Amino acid sequence: MSTTTEPSSEDTTPLASIEVYFGELEDPRREGSTDYPLHEIVVLTVCAVICGADGFTSIANFGKAKKDWLGQFLNLENGIPSHDTIGRFYRHLDPEGFEKCFLRWMQSACRQVEEEVVAIDGKELCGSYDRHSNKAALHMVSAWASENRLSLGQVRTEEKSNEITAIPRLLEALDVSRCVVTIDAMGCQTDIAETIIEEGADYVLALKDNQKGLRASVEAIFDRLVESDHEAHSPHKHVTGGHDRVETRRCWTVDVDEKGLVDQTGWVKLKSICLVEYEKFEDGERSVERRYFISSLEPNPEKLLEATRRHWHIENRMHWVLDVAFREDDSRIRMGNAAQNMSAVRRLALGLLEQEESLSVGTKNKRLRAGWDHDYLEKILRQI
Structure with a gap:
């Protein structure tokens, strides 16, 4: 060497x-x-x-x-x-050694962006499945820097494991200090939140039924908040549209320290909870979806809405492009x-x-x- x-x-x-x-x-x-x-x-x-x-x-x-x-x-x-x-x-070739070289190269290319949103998500390499040798398809967990538009690195999930064990290994390999790390509901774990804080970053984690008690508590809070007409509870709104389709995103936030309504046990530096409501009009039909998040950021609805929007860049600008432009799922390299x-x-x-x-x-x-x-x-x- x-x-x-x-x-x-x-x-x-x-x-x-x-x-x-x-x-x-x-x-x-x-x-x-x-x-x-x-x-x-x-x-x-x-x-x-x-x-x-x-x-x-x-x-x-x-x-x-x-x-x-x-x-x-x-x-x-x-x-x-x-x-x-x-x-x-x-x-x-040793993939871990190759990945270390990759990480050094990508990090050298990244501009320092204060509160850069780093989205973490998993993707399966469908074509890597080998039926004859009973080899499971590879599942990789990647990090995407939304402002720099770069994949910062990836780690492989171990067999009979999942993203929960892979995410901390990826975070420890990256420099995410002063960034905002966003992860879907799989990563909504107290240990992962703690790792993010230890790495000098903030977190925005999607909240679903894998945290049933916390989810129910947060949902009840926002049910009351959305029904209120009080001016202080008005959401931040973002509207996009085109091709007979209009999407409106509304974001409400609550300061958990001020309200004392949420059990913060185990959640390091938890400061805010967040509701993002997605309303879509397409072809004359209306649909509404609500998503809930917890965060170590202050309860700023504009900033939290932007972080949740940027999380989807890893799907739209990396995973989708890899499948369509690079035909990754069609690859039979295994x-x-x-x-x-x-x-x-x-x-x-x-x-x-x-x-x-x-x-x-x-x-x-x-x-x-x-x-x-x-x-x-x-x-x-x-x-x-």
Whole structure:
């Protein structure tokens, strides 16, 4: 392994940061079988996935088609590795070590944003299920920085486990200080709230029936509050619309210390409870849904409504894009550690594509443009 240093101003190639941040990665191959240097395989993979490659065969074909361009930055003494060589490499590569490199790279790209909303949610890699070997599909828990539009990292849930045990491991690996961490109802646990506070962040946690007593108490409070016409209880409102659809979000908050209405036992620094009412008019039909939250933030309805809205960015801007633009659920990569490692590459590629704003097109078309236009690909790679 080499000693990693931060990129200097003298690093002029668009791939310099890849070589630097992945320089500590331990090569899983036996000595004497490394005809293709580790950093060359990683660079090739990242570039290929940005440009539309979704599997090892397409990565190898990308390399052959772009060999002259890649040769400007890489030695390529033995040419482009075959798809079998690339596949074996990722099957044996330690995913935790790869993820650490990924984390360092993503954190270097993040701008410091006060009270950045970091959304945490899980996603199953459906195509990683292998019926013949009775291998369950991978389930990954990821963190998404909503303002920076980057995946900060991910961890795998252990077999016969769930997100409750994975979330603290992810939080401890990240730097979420001065951020607002949002999690759906699965993460509404006293231990998780405590971990978030210990990491120097605030929390906004969705409240459902896995906390029945607290949910019932909070619901009763807001039932009375919403029925009141008192001006002090008026909600903060946000309206969006288009294409015969109008959505109105209303947010009410209560200071739990002032009212003394909620049992705070076990909930570290719990300061507010929150009701968000979603009213939707679509095709002439009206629907209303109420969601409840607990938070360590002050009872500011505007700020809490914005935090709950931004939580859904992890679904709309990461999970959905990975499935549609990267076809993640269709991937049949499943041997060894390959599925988990390639999941990290996709999230890295997505983050770079999200950061590039000169084209007002979707992720799929950005990938196509990068594959066609070397200058645009270099622009994407120079962002870190």
